Amino acid sequence: MHPLGFLNPLDNVHNFDPDKHIQDLGGKVIVVTGGNSGCGKETVLQLAKHHPQRIYLAARSEAKYDNAMKDISAAAPHANVRFLQLDLSSLASVKSAADQIHSENDRLDILVNNAGIMAHPHGLTQDGYEIEFGTNHVGHALLTRLVLPLMQATASKPGSxxxxxxxxxxxxxxxxxAGIVFAQLKTPMDSFNPARLYxxxxxxxxxxxxxxxxRYPEILSTSIHPGRVETNLTNVMLDQNSFFGRFQKFFDYMAGALPVQQGTLTQLWAATWTRQEVKNGAYYVPVGKESLGSKKSRDTELAKKLWEWTESELAAKGY
Structure with a gap:
């Protein structure tokens, strides 16, 4: 038992069980970024059990896909899980992935923007953005932007x-x-600790x-906190033995980390739970509990500014 386990709670208020509560996904097309390990892999595995038309496992390399598919194929041997090459730190790679999705499908039902990096050394993406912001936000924002027309078309179909x-x-x-330090997003932001940049x-x-x-109320968009989960996300921070890395080790000792199967529950819940019981735009914590989040996360003007900044940047890059 962990003495401070309440700091990493798993309050399954809906008694959500993927095997029992995920409905048949027949006919649906799904994309999961970072699907080769951790919560992304578990998300693909659980969704694949419920007979979707097609799932795209997005990963940086086909070798990562092949390795992940050993477990996924064992759990769902008849599932159609395809490789989608995606490097979120490269907008050209994002564009190529979106082109593949469009060329192979006439619908897209679920997009799980799962991939991410955490507390990496200061640096820039291939397109010149602070590496964590560029990977975790800008890359996903472009992917979402490019597949939105397909998702809108799907949303217009009966029963979607x-x-x-x-x-x-x-x-x-x-x-x-400030929440988002817009003036420095195209620099390595060396004066900030990588944990703050995360x-x-x-x-x-x-x-x-x-x-x-x-902006798109016909699509159900949510954000989630999976909990502190036993994945490789924190490896870089822990290896560096920084203050935040030492704090993470102490936190894990005192509060514990969730196994991947539990850490994946909230994103699976958000992707599949009864639509009428999921609030558009809400932020959820384990498992399926709405949370206010920080004051900055509820700042509608900041959200609008981020959207406009992102749109402007992507347009300037030719997207």
Whole structure:
């Protein structure tokens, strides 16, 4: 038992069980980013059990896909799980992935923006954005933007249930005081601790989902905190043995980390639970509990500013 387990709670208020509660997904097309490991892999595995028309497992390399498919195929041997090459730190790669989705489908029902990096050393993406913000927000924002027409077309069909799930984190509360430091997003932001930069990117995930819900109400867009989960996301921070890395080790000792099967429940819930019981634009914590999030995460003007900044940047890059 962990003495401070209440700091990493799993309050399954809906008694959500993927095997019991995920309805038949026949005919649906699904995309999961970062689907090769951790919560992304578990999301693909659980959804694949329920007979979707097609799931795209997005990963940086086919070798990562092949490795993940050993477990996924064992759990769902007849599922149609395809490889989608995607490097979120490269907008060209994002565009190529979106082109593949469009060329192979006439619908897209569920997009789980799951992939992410955490507390990496300071740096820039291939397109010149602070590496965590560029990967966790800008890459996902472009992917979402490019597949939105397909999702809108799907939403117009009778009986459709189209959803976007942004995997954020309670770490969004660690964002800098301004929330999003727009003036420095195209620099490595060397004066900020990487953990704060992770918080900034996760705040962007929440704001992005809220603004998607406002602008595209026909699509159910949410953001979620999976809990502190036993995945490789924190490996870089732990290996560096920084203050935040040492704090994470202490937190894990005192509060514990959820196994992947439990850590994936909230995003599975957001993607599949009864639509009428999921609030568009809301932020959820384990499992399916609406949370206010930070004050900055509820700032409608900040959400609008982030949307406009992102649109302007993507247009300037030719997207």
């Amino acid at each position: 249930d189209v959803r976007i799930v942004n995997v954020s984190s309670a770490a969004h509360q660690m964002a800098p005081g 918080g900034q990117s996760k705040l962007a995930n929440v704001l992005h989902a809220r603004e998607l819900a406002r």
